[in-house]
Amino acid sequence: MVRPAVELLPSTSIMPARSPYTGASRKLVLAFDVGTTYSGISYSILDPELYYIGSIRRFPAQEQVGGDSKIPTIIFYDKNGVVRAVGAEALKEGLDDMIEEEGWTKAEWRASHLLFKLHLRPTSDSSTSVTHKIPPLPNNKTVLDVFTDFLRYLFKCAQTYIQETHANGADLWASLQDRIEFVLTHPNGWEGAQQAQMRNAAVHAGLVPDANEGRSRVHFVTEGEASLHFCIQSGLTIEAMKSGQGVLIVDAGGGTIDISAYGQTPKSTGLSFQEIAPAQCYFQGSIFVTNHARTFLEDLLRDSKFFDDVDHITQCFDKTTKLRFRNSGEPQYIRFGSARDKDIALGIRSGQLRLKGTDVSTFFEPSVRCIIDCILEQRKSASKTISSVFLVGGFAASDWLFTQLQISLEPLGINFCRPDSHVNKAVADGGISFYIDHFVTARVAKYAYGIHVCTPYVSSNIEHLRRSSSIWRDARGIDLISRSFDIILPKNRQISESTEFRRSYFYTAKTTNGLPDQISEDILCYRGSSGSPRWTDEDAAMYFTLCTLTADTRRLKSTITVFQRAYDSSCYYQMNFEVILNFGLTEFTAQLCWKENGQEMR
Template identity: 30%
Template sequence: MVAPESWQTKKDFATKRLSATTAPTTSFVKGKEMENPYNGKSTRLCLAFDIGTSFSSISYCILNPGEVPVIRNVDRFPRQHHADRIEKVPSVIYYDHAGKLWAIGAEILDPEINSEAADEGWIKVAWFKLLFGHKKAAKLSHHSPLPANKTKEDVLSDYLQYLYECSRDFIEDAHPDGVFLWKSLHGDAQFILSHPATWGGKQHDMLRGCMAQSGILPNSHMGRLAFVSEGEANLHYIMRHRHELGLDSDPKGDGVLVFDAGGGTIDIGSYNIIQWSPVVMEEMSVPESLMLGSHVLAVELRAMLDRVTDKREALHMYESFEQFTSSPVDQRIEEVHPEVVKMFDSCVSAVVQAINVQRKGNVSKLRTAFFLGGLSLGSRLCEKLVSRLRFMHIRVFRPEHLLGHAVSEGSISCYLNNHVIYRVARFTYGVKCTREFEQNDPEHQRRRRSAFVNPSGKVFLPNGYQAILKKGTRVSRDREFSWVFVHECNRKEETKTASCEVICYVGDLANPQWMDTEPGRVFYLTNLVPQLIGCKDKYRTLCAVRADVSNVPVFPLKRSAIHFTQAESARPFYRQKFWVVLSFGMTEMKAEVKWFEGNEERRSPANVIYEE
């Protein structure tokens, strides 16, 4: 793969620096062994990229058949400013106004680069990860605007390509015969991308597109791309280093709280330890994700400073903020600014509330918490949170000396040997459906004006909702959920393809039945016709499932003479019956179509499509 032209045309000082920082062969090829030998048939390269809001990291593993895999971390980068090893590189890119890339990642740490950026008026793009998340997160990124001709996908593609090039350079320099090793393995490499717990299929599609745009993976090879949530990556990192953390006693039956304070969010997840050796775990509750990361709080601080005209008060606010987030005890100021105290008290309250949600029904099990991410152990914020947790009889671990590659290293560990066998459904998942009219059902009577007759002569009501998987359900990795799809149509040509939408219900009903109303909603009369207040905000389309069903048997049938004219009854209609099968147990949702030919089950893959 050839680096972008803008990377090849750096200033002279960048080229000189490259030769000065090239590492001696094998000097830093160290890593942590996994527990089980690799059972694959051929040698493979596994690369994990952790793209954080502020900083990013890379880990990799060379999988040799019959050998215990060793995870290694990239800690030297081309064109870095100094010869020391660095665990993470800034998630920052400098572009000129034409959109040409001039500096990226480790290069940003060079004062000369920043000086030239100021002289040339380059655009500094940071926090671009927030553009892909929640709308509230995307709004925060306006503090770091994109060049006029660059999209968020362009920026992420550039950064992914940078990480890929850094991986190549490191492996070629660090291993004996590294150039040959890279050439022989990179064409079939397995890639793992980590992401926040709130990201789903829409973001997965975006990441696939960026991997293709960057030239790392063609669209036809997306089977070599896997996704891991940052929370589970952190969990697997902790389990790999459990002996270094002093977790030698068997905590079977105990719960573990994983607290990750990043630049954009604070993510909180809880896991129950089913078995200790080998490790087997399950999710205890739906993970919480709070928009209270360090960058979010810094933006709030900036807004506070903009309202202050007194320079001394502004300095007081800034020092107070630093004390809450990073300053150690010996650098503390005597009196903290009250507005900053109020901001962080609100943050602590929100975090504690989220922890209590995780503890609901599991109070006696949650006994250990791990603090990861950029939050300093000596900060006031960390002290406040630790104090609250200890009050809940939860012991707290903060493995500060091990954190540099926690997510990227944990991503590979999770991919190779996933310890989490049960997850908790985030939402109620279902589909829009029709319900056969029942004369004695009061709700059906209220809806009789909307009834219609299908080709077989049965009376149905529209706007029904059929739950497939209810929120809070424990889901194993191999458990499937399905619903029957009876397709009736007038033309045989309409039986070639089928599609439906998977819809999430986010309301409070335990068993939602209708998509246009809920109990307690008011009826309005419009032109003397009852109109129901809609509940569209309670139902959100997650994705569409589309499948080729041309191999599913089609049966021509006669129409009912009761509901159709003689001419209409003379024309047949066509019916197909199949099941749409969904798997929710992994990070990605999978879909298939199944049907029966006699007693034999048949299956065919289906496409899961997320709208822009």
């Protein structure tokens, strides 16, 4: 038996009531928040008699033992590609000599920040574009390799912590290790392709077996939705929801700013929420403040003897000056050297570089402006009034960021606040709550989804005339033109988890042998500005293949319908099927279905 424990999320007096666990057997849930700068793990032991929810608070080489629930997202590899140091181990004293002597390389963002998560990003969406150059991955390492290594390390840390912290921990772990459910969090802008890579990484890391049963134990939740769960469990949303208004969650992390809007829905038991505007994701997290500082320092020190120290000075800014910056009217200092380091003209005295507070404020300005603009956009597009905004995430700890947002938003009637503690573990804790409580039951389609089809040619239609060079005649004797986009799931449509979006399609041929034995349909995603995209050759750069739906259609041939053409009495054959999309869950699914002896097959 696991020892009785106090739930480590905020006090139950302000939490919504949690339903008892009704599973047949005890299980373990691990939520991994692999952040751009820091990563954390929360976990829950689900038992019919008891919930235990907590965070992994002890990692190898961690300075504040037991006091910090996050580690730097850094991996060092030696020249043979072997993992040599991860997390806090990568920052311990005395490592620099070994790094230099043995030629280690690291997967991180410059100034001690991770890059490999940014290599996962979708490259097709302007909201997830990166304005700064992303350093390359270590030699002979793919993003899957690095993500796999980091998940493997986090999993081992979780195992060690649980075994050492709980009574009979080794036996407890042994009894649960084959029944672990994993929740992986990711930015709002991540899609099916990124989720697939993350699931493959979990398999390669040995978290789950490479089988349907194992892969089904890996779950995904956006950082915005995880943060909502954290806010609900912290009691932050209660007052805002009483009036029936929506709330907006701003998860400001190291790499991304994730913005999500939610409103409460009537439900017979418990709480239920729905997205009330498409979630957004922008690369304007705290690492970009550091990168703006780097650009400034490179220009300032370019012709001085200190130019070679820009990397070090930037790191010092990132670790100290950035964190304590509160007042643009006061000079700011970066302590980087010794008393002998001096250049009065550059503002360097006794190893300290003096900067104007107004210059430092410009490093933050793009992030501040991005958040304000997106909040206003979300309020405008939301289906409910939003008057409350909650700021969470590691970047939320910046007093300057919080103050600037507060100054801009409160005159607009927006109640802007942040939790008083644990903002940096909101996503990991929220990932556990997502699995257990599942508050969000409807989401909003950010884009339009459909397939490429052929449509009957109409000579009086100017759009058809423009494409008359592509006319062809099918087995029915009907003239068709290609490049038509048939929408299955419209943009901005609110989707409940149980709602399926389906459309009927067919193939025709003059003989049964002319019908395909296998079909492949690309599920297209339109990410442009048009509210009703119709043709894939217009705004063509904004159409992307989300996935390819492939099916063996030999069984469908038993369902073929025979028709007779009216004008020449000849026969043609038609094979009918439907494409079904479901986007109400945090993962997109696509299926092909048909009727066989009156029964739907998929």
